[in-house]
Amino acid sequence: MADSFAGSAHRRGVTVLGATGSIGTSTLDVIARHPDRYRVHALTAHRSREALLAQCRRHRPEVAVLEREADAAWLRERLAEAGLVTEVTSGPRALVEVAEASDAEVVMSAIVGAAGLLPTLAAVRAGKRVLLANKEALVMSGALFMEAVARFGATLLPIDSEHNAIYQCLPVEHRGGLARHGVRQLLLTASGGPFRGWSRAALAGVSPEQACAHPNWSMGRKISVDSATLMNKGLELIEACWLFDARPDQVQVVVHPQSVIHSMAAYSDGSVIAQLGNPDMRTPIAYGLAWPERIDAGVAALDLFAVARLDFEAPDEIAFPCLRLAREAMAAGGTAPAVLNAANEAAVAAFLEGRLGFNAIAELVARVCDAEPVRPADDLETILEADAQARCAAHAWLAGR
Secondary structure, three states: OOOOOOOOOOOEEEEEEOOOOHHHHHHHHHHHOOOOOEEEEEEEOOOOHHHHHHHHHHHOOOEEEEOOHHHHHHHHHHHHHOOOOOEEEEOHHHHHHHHHOOOOOEEEEOOOOHHHHHHHHHHHHOOOEEEEOOHHHHHHHHHHHHHHHHHHOOEEEEOOHHHHHHHHHOOOOOOOOOHHHOEEEEEEEEOOOOOOOOOHHHHOOOOHHHHOOOOOOOOOHHHHHHHHHOHHHHHHHHHHHHHOOOOHHHEEEEEOOOOOEEEEEEEOOOOEEEEEOOOOOHHHHHHHHHOOOOOOOOOOOOOHHHHOOOOOEOOOOOOOOHHHHHHHHHHHOOOHHHHHHHHHHHHHHHHHOOOOOHHHHHHHHHHHHHHOOOOOOOOHHHHHHHHHHHHHHHHHHHHOO
16 A cells, blocks of 8 residues: 655645544544644534534634534634634535545544445545544445555555554555465454443343443443444454455454553464554554654553553353354345444444343344345445345334334
8 A cells, every 4th residue: 555645744634534523533632743744624523513613723624514504504603703714514425525625635534333434435536545443434335445445546544443453463565365474363352341241131231321431442422332232343353354354253352451452463473463552542543644654642651560461351242242243244245244233323322312221232233134135235325225224124123122
């Protein structure tokens, strides 16, 4: 993946899709530390208009995007009052336009969920450096997405801490299958979430507040619930298969509660290479922004004496069946991962709204995955249709309970 501006001294334009979320705010923190290297071209948010206003005041983007025109009109008026000239637009088409705009060389894809697919794919097709924090884009359309990366000459750098770690542990050129490069297995670490060690019976009554209280990472509510169910790790397993040309059986999930080792690559000669660091997303973000260089991320150096110990255990797929469901969906191929993701998004939303129990998240996902046919994921229309049908099936199951 050659990069046309590696080592260039000019300020690189950056668009942040999902600017007000945890990844977006961390990205802006890193950018602000290097004003000589980066400038903000565009910021987007779902409905967090006040947070986006504060970011516009500080980072002075050329463009800001919100989902609804009413929120965009509000932001337009506030920015005009402040004497700022940021252009404010709205809607899905506006997301695609800022993702592919020539004024930005780097696009941070940090929109949560399936909503991030189309703008992320637009950035790839525009040949950008794409910093991928939206795992759903690969989960839903892995083959099409990776084909577009190769066809349009985009530079794809994973930002999830686990995939970023594996990227650093592999040879620079790692396509063509792991065995070709002497890699036996990818070891994908997981903190275990807030309920590590709990039985399935004990999990039945947990609340959204408990599920969102992650012990190591500061994340949005949806991702926090996915971490608690281990679906987040299942989605990451699917993502790792596409990113690193791996089979599902070549990716082993390892529960590592300290979240210090972010992931590892095991080689055929017995070597295991690991990437370590404090659990702070600014590290992989800085890596993606500056690659192949290294820049200050604002993250403290890892103190191994303070860490003192590193523990590892196998995941409990009886208490947390979502990990198994994700592995099975990847093995099934075609539209199965898109169906899995859609059903999970519907289930997590219902759980956060108090309409579904914690253990029923996996039950709903399993029911929808069993009911929906697996079709070849040959085009975007088929993938989006499978996504929509799975959501309808999930809502029907919820309504019929």
